[in-house]
Amino acid sequence: MTSFPRLRDGELDGVKRALLESAMDDVPDARAEDRALAFLGLGAGTAAVGAVTGHSAAAAIGAHGVAATSAVKSAGALTALTILKWVGIGAAVGSVAAGGAVAASFSQETQSHRRETHVAGPARSAPKTAMKPRVDLPSAVANVDETSPGDAPRAALPDVTRGALPGVERADAPNEVPNEARRAAGAGTAFVARPIAGASATEAFPQPSPRSAPSSVVDEVASLDVARAELAAGNAKGALAQLGAHDHAFPDGALTPEATVLRVRALVQLDELEQARTVARAFIASHPNGPQANHLRLLVGE
Amino acid sequence: MSEPAYDVSGGFRGVGVEPSMTASAAETPRGEDELRALVKAHFSFIWRSLRRLGVAANDADDAAQRVFWVASQRLADIEAGKERAFLFGTATLVSHEFRRAGKRRPEVAETDVDVADGGPTLDELVDRRRARAMLDAVLDSMPMEQRTVFVLFEFEELSVPEIALLVDAPLGTVSSRLRRARELFHAAADRVRARASFKGGV
Numbered sequence: 001m002t003s004f005p006r007l008r009d010g011e012l013d014g015v016k017r018a019l020l021e022s023a024m025d026d027v028p029d030a031r032a033e034d035r036a037l038a039f040l041g042l043g044a045g046t047a048a049v050g051a052v053t054g055h056s057a058a059a060a061i062g063a064h065g066v067a068a069t070s071a072v073k074s075a076g077a078l079t080a081l082t083i084l085k086w087v088g089i090g091a092a093v094g095s096v097a098a099g100g101a102v103a104a105s106f107s108q109e110t111q112s113h114r115r116e117t118h119v120a121g122p123a124r125s126a127p128k129t130a131m132k133p134r135v136d137l138p139s140a141v142a143n144v145d146e147t148s149p150g151d152a153p154r155a156a157l158p159d160v161t162r163g164a165l166p167g168v169e170r171a172d173a174p175n176e177v178p179n180e181a182r183r184a185a186g187a188g189t190a191f192v193a194r195p196i197a198g199a200s201a202t203e204a205f206p207q208p209s210p211r212s213a214p215s216s217v218v219d220e221v222a223s224l225d226v227a228r229a230e231l232a233a234g235n236a237k238g239a240l241a242q243l244g245a246h247d248h249a250f251p252d253g254a255l256t257p258e259a260t261v262l263r264v265r266a267l268v269q270l271d272e273l274e275q276a277r278t279v280a281r282a283f284i285a286s287h288p289n290g291p292q293a294n295h296l297r298l299l300v301g302e
Numbered sequence: 303m304s305e306p307a308y309d310v311s312g313g314f315r316g317v318g319v320e321p322s323m324t325a326s327a328a329e330t331p332r333g334e335d336e337l338r339a340l341v342k343a344h345f346s347f348i349w350r351s352l353r354r355l356g357v358a359a360n361d362a363d364d365a366a367q368r369v370f371w372v373a374s375q376r377l378a379d380i381e382a383g384k385e386r387a388f389l390f391g392t393a394t395l396v397s398h399e400f401r402r403a404g405k406r407r408p409e410v411a412e413t414d415v416d417v418a419d420g421g422p423t424l425d426e427l428v429d430r431r432r433a434r435a436m437l438d439a440v441l442d443s444m445p446m447e448q449r450t451v452f453v454l455f456e457f458e459e460l461s462v463p464e465i466a467l468l469v470d471a472p473l474g475t476v477s478s479r480l481r482r483a484r485e486l487f488h489a490a491a492d493r494v495r496a497r498a499s500f501k502g503g504v
Contacts, residue, residue, distance in 0.1 A: 004480060007456055007487070015495040016488070019440060022433035023457050028349040032363050036345055039367045040374055042338050 220246070220255045227262050236269035257287060264296055337374050344386055345370070347458065348393050354453040355397035356442060365400050369393045387468050394450065440490040444483055451476055452483035 008020050223246045230238035243263050246253070253259065260283045267276035280296040287293050349366045357365045369392045373380065380388045441449050450469060454460045460468070466476045 004455065004462065004477075006459065007484065013495070016491045018430075018433045019437045019491055019494070020456060022430050022437050023354060023453075025430070026350065026353050026359075026434060028346055028362065028366070032349060032366070033341060033345045035363060036341055036367050036370055037338065040337060040341070040370060042334055042341070 220250050220253050223249060224255055224258055224262065227259070227266075231262060231266055231269065234269075236266040239263075239266040240270075257283070261296060333374070333377050336377055337370070340373055340385055340389070341370055344389050347386070348389050350458070351390060351393050351453065352397050352400075354441065354457055355394065355446075355449065356401045356438065357397050358400070361400050365393075365396050368396050372396075387470065390468050391470075394446075398446070436494055440487060440494065443490045444486050448479045448483035448486065451479040452487065455480055 008017065012020070223242070227239045227242040227246065230236070230242055239262060243259055243266070246259055250256075260279065264276045264280045264283075267273070267279065284293045284296055345366060348369050349362055352362050352365045352369070353359065369389055372392045373389060376388070441453070444452065447469075451465055454465045454468065455462070462473060462476050462480065465471075465480075466473045469476065471479075
């Protein structure tokens with residue numbers, strides 16, 4: 001039974017070998033495990049989440065975090081969960097040496113909030129409105145049962161039932177972007193290119209401003225969700241249009257790095273590789289050490 | 303048999319689930335240690351598996367976290383020595399849900415690998431990123447049970463007996479799935495090459 005040689009160990013034409021080998025370097029980044037630990041509330045990831053990685057936005061992120069946390073209390077479930085997802089990302093990007101302690105503290109709090117809301121386990125006290133499940137696991141289980149009989153390790157499988165995977169928010173579902181957020185963000189307006197050419201990297205990617213109105217984080221998240229939804233639907237042009245509108249609406253936004261990653265992804269999707277590289281290089285020049293920089297390097301193949 | 307239910311205020315109530323199972327095992331020190339050990343030992347494997355089972359790159363972190371969250375809720379149920387099987391089984395379910403939520407195209411017949419529009423030329427196939435996307439398309443053309451065996455054998459380099467243990471299937475079944483998966487891989491890859499050749503005029 002074990003006599004099968006692996007395909008890559010045998011003779012293969014170039015195309016098949018390229019296909020197989022393309023998967024071999026598809027591995028999690030160095031911090032992914034720490035993020036998982038933090039998500040699970042195991043502490044080890046807190047330092048990673050608050051690690052020294054990016055620009056001097058710890059205070060700004062902290063301010064936004066307070067705002068976001070506050071907003072969670074009043075916003076709808078979808079928005080609240082999405083905010084926490086994005087703020088978590090922002091904390092990872094924004095913490096610096098000078099603000100490390102603040103960032104770490106905030107990150108821990110954010111992760112804690114995220115766990116409570118995102119995971120929303122049975123013992124949690126999250127409000128019922130925050131438990132809206134976006135992932136219908138029972139149907140997934142049913143589908144798996146239908147499509148792959150015998151494949152799941154039944155004896156070892158978890159009892160994954162309706163309660164096993166509670167409401168877990170994913171921010172990129174096209175159908176769940178609030179219409180009002182879409183309207184507020186100006187979806188459908190023409191794409192206005194950012195002033196990349198001739199501008200310094202710093203000008204092209206302004207640092208998040210601690211003076212940004214707290215509520216803008218809510219709107220920023222909603223705005224970027226529209227762009228993410230467009231991308232997920234394969235509408236890169238629509239995503240770029242939305243990102244242009246986003247730039248106009250949030251010139252000093254706290255989520256500029258995330259917007260940049262989305263823009264580069266959209267350009268790559270359109271095969272506008274030169275433009276994608278230009279945008280990515282400008283961002284990397286101003287934020288060389290952040291996780292988004294690494295992501296962008298991968299996206300544009302550098 | 304009544305259907306297990308989830309109640310926000312009352313917690314999880316499932317058939318065959320003891321009350322002790324309703325609390326997160328991660329909330330106890332012992333549970334924390336076990337869960338941390340699980341993450342340390344298997345996170346990378348689970349993340350890679352999720353990707354190869356069709357979870358998009360930008361969803362892989364979330365999906366992996368969800369797998370381990372499920373494990374945190376079921377630590378007491380996981381048999382010693384079967385931790386990886388538990389996690390992989392969970393990853394299979396989670397990957398299915400993420401693929402569905404991501405509106406990725408459904409599994410298609412082997413003749414329907416869609417590479418005609420925007421497909422690569424031969425030269426472009428050397429581009430790893432494109433090759434990875436094409437591999438996804440090829441893997442998407444496989445039924446999930448064959449895909450699972452294929453990725454575990456070809457990429458994770460597990461043996462057939464190890465895979466049989468992991469997917470709880472007989473050795474012969476795993477071998478036949480692997481054979482069929484390879485046939486599908488060769489056929490799909492040949493179509494990719496043929497279309498790329500046509501496009502590139504080779």
